[in-house]
Amino acid sequence: MDEIKKELGQHYLVEFLGCDAQVLQYVKDIESAMLIAAEKSRATIVKSHFSQFEPQGVSGFIFIQESHFSIHTWPEYNYAAFDVLTCGEMSPEKAIESLKESLRAREARVRVFTRGF
Amino acid sequence: MDEIKKELGQHYLVEFLGCDAQVLQYVKDIESAMLIAAEKSRATIVKSHFSQFEPQGVSGFIFIQESHFSIHTWPEYNYAAFDVLTCGEMSPEKAIESLKESLRAREARVRVFTRGF
Numbered sequence: 001m002d003e004i005k006k007e008l009g010q011h012y013l014v015e016f017l018g019c020d021a022q023v024l025q026y027v028k029d030i031e032s033a034m035l036i037a038a039e040k041s042r043a044t045i046v047k048s049h050f051s052q053f054e055p056q057g058v059s060g061f062i063f064i065q066e067s068h069f070s071i072h073t074w075p076e077y078n079y080a081a082f083d084v085l086t087c088g089e090m091s092p093e094k095a096i097e098s099l100k101e102s103l104r105a106r107e108a109r110v111r112v113f114t115r116g117f
Numbered sequence: 118m119d120e121i122k123k124e125l126g127q128h129y130l131v132e133f134l135g136c137d138a139q140v141l142q143y144v145k146d147i148e149s150a151m152l153i154a155a156e157k158s159r160a161t162i163v164k165s166h167f168s169q170f171e172p173q174g175v176s177g178f179i180f181i182q183e184s185h186f187s188i189h190t191w192p193e194y195n196y197a198a199f200d201v202l203t204c205g206e207m208s209p210e211k212a213i214e215s216l217k218e219s220l221r222a223r224e225a226r227v228r229v230f231t232r233g234f
Contacts, residue, residue: 004132008191009198013128015121017234051163051180059185061178063168067189068178072202074125081126081232085189085198111230115198117134 008116009067009087014096016080018106024073024080027051030058033102038062038069041084041095066090071099080105085115125233126184126204131213133197135223141190141197144168147175150219155179155186158201158212183207188216197222202232 023029031050038045044065051059056076062069066088073080080103084092100108140146148167155162161182168176173193179186183205190197197220201209217225 006194006196008194008196009189011130011198011200013230013232015232015234046168046176047166049164049166049178049180059163059180061166061180061185061187063166063176063178068176068187070178070185070187070202072126072184072204077123077125077234079123079125079234081128081202083128083200083202085187085200087189109234113130113228115130115132117132117194117196117226 004114004116006116007114009085010092011113011115012084012092013111014082015109016082016100016103016105017078017109019078019080020104021075021078023103024058024075025056027058030060030071030073033099034060034062034069034071036102037095037098038064040098041091043090069095121231121233123233124231126202127209128230128232129201129209130228131199132226133199133217133220133222134195134226136195136197137221138192138195140220141175141192142173144175147177147188147190150216151177151179151186151188153219154212154215155181157215158208160207186212
């Protein structure tokens with residue numbers, strides 16, 4: 001694609017590897033981890049929603065004033081896919097650090113992409 | 118980051134340029150456009166939520182069985198940031214085509230990234 005000239009935000013795609021499978025299984029743990037991460041990043045939470053998947057795994061989303069956070073977990077692979085789209089004053093790095101700790105991840109692989117036109 | 122060896126999904130980041138600013142302004146239009154796009158892509162909708170921003174613009178999210186759709190609109194720039202994370206049988210391209218039409222976008226710039234570990 002063409003170069004982005006008007007930058008409106010940064011999109012972080014994060015792979016959490018080697019997580020604790022127990023933590024990835026249930027909504028209550030993931031919701032709590034995500035809300036703590038959002039707070040630590042100084043995002044302003046507008047609304048959140050989390051869904052339990054069967055037989056295991058969670059999908060979650062937080063609308064923030066600065067855009068969004070989402071997570072999808074695969075306990076069977078000790079893996080979680082996380083993304084943050086940020087268009088304001090906040091620290092995605094703090095959210096990633098906080099989640100890495102909460103999910104007991106061995107590693108966080110981070111890619112950052114500019115959004116805009 | 119290291120090469121992704123276990124592929125769990127594809128993450129589409131889409132910039133819609135030259136959209137009709139009127140369409141980008143209100144929840145009702147964006148919610149309708151997003152639900153039609155999800156249907157056309159054959160995603161299975163689990164839950165959706167849309168928020169109106171002041172003075173203008175909309176954020177929206179659809180949980181699908183196959184992961185998620187999100188959108189954030191900037192009517193002042195005739196621009197919308199859209200993403201689809203898909204981990205199942207569905208067609209993100211159909212969703213992009215449908216949204217491009219609904220938002221009356223001049224152009225859709227698409228980047229695709231593999232998610233996994």
